[in-house]
Amino acid sequence: MADRQTTYTVSLFGSQQGDDRQDGTSPSRIQQALVDFIMDFHLDNVFIYRDQIRENVLVKQYYCDVDIAHLISYDEELAHKLTQDPAENIPLFEAALKTCTQRIVYPSQRTIQLPEHQLLLHSAASELSIRDLTASSVSHLVRIPGIIIGASTLSSKSTALAIRCKSCQHEETISISGGFTGVSLPRTCGRPRQPGETGDKCPLDPYFVLHEKCQFIDQQVLKLQEAPDQVPVGELPRHIMISADRYLTNRVVPGSRCTIMGVFSIYQNKGSKRSGNTAVAIRQPYIRAVGIHADVDHTRKGNVSFTEEEEQEFLELSRRPDLYETFASCIAPSIYGNKDIKKAIACLLMGGSKKILPDGMKLRGDINVLLLGDPGTAKSQLLKFVEKVSPIAIYTSGKGSSAAGLTASVQRDHNTREFYLEGGAMVLADGGVVCIDEFDKMRDEDRVAIHEAMEQQTISIAKAGITTILNSRTSVLAAANPIFGRYDDMKTPGENIDFQTTILSRFDMIFIVRDAHDRARDERMAKHVMGISMGGRGVEETVQAEIPIDKMKRYITYCRQRCAPRLSPEAAEKLSSHFVSIRRQVHASEMNANARSSIPITVRQLEAIIRITESLAKLSLSPIADESHVDEAIRLFLASTMDAVNQGEGQGSKEMMDEVNKIEEQLRRRMPVGYQVSLQKLKAEMVDAKGFSEQALGRALHVMAARDMVQWRHGGKMVFRSM
DSSP states (O other): OHHHHHHHHHOOHHHHHTTOOTTSOOHHHHHHHHHHHHHHOOBTTBOHHHHHHHHHHHTTOOEEEEEHHHHHHHOHHHHHHHHHSHHHHHHHHHHHHHHHHHHHTOSSOTTOOOOOOEEEEEOOSOOOOGGGOOGGGTTSEEEEEEEEEEEOOOEEEEEEEEEEETTTOOEEEEEOOSTTOOOOOOSSOOOOOOTTOOSOOOOSSOEEEOGGGSEEEEEEEEEEEOOGGGSOTTOOOOEEEEEEEGGGTTSOOTTOEEEEEEEEEEEOOOOOTTTTOOOTTOOEEEEEEEEEEEOOOTTSTTOSOOOHHHHHHHHHHHTOTTHHHHHHHTSSTTSOOOHHHHHHHHHHHHOOOOEEOTTSOEEOOOOOEEEEEOTTSSHHHHHHHHHHHSSSEEEEESTTOOHHHHSEEEEEOTTTOOEEEEEOHHHHTTTSEEEEESGGGSOHHHHHTTHHHHHTOEEEEEETTEEEEEEOOOEEEEEEOOTTSSOOTTSOHHHHOOOOHHHHTTOSEEEEEOOOOOHHHHHHHHHHHHHHHHHSOOSOGGGTTSSOHHHHHHHHHHHHHHOOOEEOHHHHHHHHHHHHHHHHHHHHHHHHHTSOOSSOOOHHHHHHHHHHHHHHHHHTTOSEEOHHHHHHHHHHHIIIIIHHHHGGGTTTOHHHHHHHHHHHHHHHHHSOTTOEEEHHHHHIIIIIITOOOHHHHHHHHHHHHHTTSEEEETTTTEEEEOO
């Protein structure tokens, strides 16, 4: 008998035979192979995972981050098993990590009690989108990119449940796997009955939970949504729940883009009986995270790594004397002309330097640009290109955007019934650009919602008992049409632009894009469009792709991360004197026209010119912004915002204003309060009979309507004198 026992103890095959899988591999063998991998794997004589475990355990962090590519190069079959059946092999890997910690850190202490270890995985393998997750992926290892739109608070999930019988005090421990899987307590008492024992059995459902003897881990529920640029046209972005536990909790916040590696799992949704969610065989999918790799965070420094070759290439690029012109012409090269707008967009992509003053006040570094103009001037195409070239960008259209969609909305969790915040477009584009098309079609109350986001770069929420502030450090690139669809030369900017001065002052540059009729320009443009339609080459074919989009994207990231220019004293002096002269000029034109300018020139505009100067310096990786940068910044500002301010000056000529005043006087006499007359009749009386110009009559009626003296009725056909 003793001999037989010794043969059993020497050879493990007896215990393994019952355990053997169909492929002849047992858990203990796999575990041993994993221990060997961690102990033996090395690159260039560096034992990566040994060192990592030692470093982590010394700071009481019991986890190991493994690259699947290393495992494939070490043992392909092992890696295949891990990806195909992760639920079974990850616990073996974690047990192997524990063994390795024992060997590496505590080789002499055999009895030390180590806590459970966590395996984190990362890989550069192919990614799946959320809409490609099908039933065939269930219980496989998947890698999914997306954007986090919601993160719950931490909750404690039990891994080992201690239960006790109410009647006989029998105790048991039930282990629970990770994720959203629940557990149901045994219906009957599991105490083994002694031979010859009589008496009643314990009643049904005898167990209750001993909370103080259970083991818990942190768990967080994340909501991952497809990145906006990966959603097919006409589809709603899909999202999936992520269960993150232990060292993966509190890694990401809403708005961060990341790639999740995890086990695609299913759970039974606890739906109400009435809602019909309790179908036995239908399960809800979720992902049990085993690795969260946050993508580039452009707002914090040091997260993006550039290779030495890349850095060298970027430094050479920054030294080019014609970089500014080339960079601007590489922005939407298929769009003809619009040189200044492209230069402004180059400044917007770079951004200025953010400043935090000693008293804690923050000055934004992001540049906002408004394109206002005729239809057919490629405004939306420019916005679409910026969405492609900016490292982080969200494109939205004014009519389809609500205040909640742009800022943040308060949602209610179905299971816990708690409120939580979901970030909108301005929060999700933190550190990037928000492109808002059809800006003039937005409702006024929705447009007001982005006032704070554009200047203070925060979004304050006080809804449903949640009072908080979210970051929205974004640039805004907006495109809008004038009131009448086209820009009317006979009217002042105030009559063309339907925006309040509060929103206009927040734009650093305002471009009025005109579709001017000019034969030579029209011929060149027609030739350009024909060239693109026929062979993809326009007139300006030399710059067609001098800097490819991917390289531009990386260069923008590099500049934003490595460079924060400051003004030189001479540049600052030049800027301040220019600003004073601009203010004086605006004041003089306001006095001549006898009306306030509809586009304000305030201290914000001085800050705008400073930001443009810094962005020009940043483009060439220069730490100091000098006078040459200031000259170009002032030229851009004069060509954009100041040009828009001065648009209406010709209409404000002395003769025209005198004529308008005379007509206004005549109209007051002609129409008593409460009187209504058709516009046709007024035209016949004023234009045909008295010889005034129709344009002056229109101006006079517009001015009176602005003062609420007259009102338009019946779709603008009748004029009613209200006061």
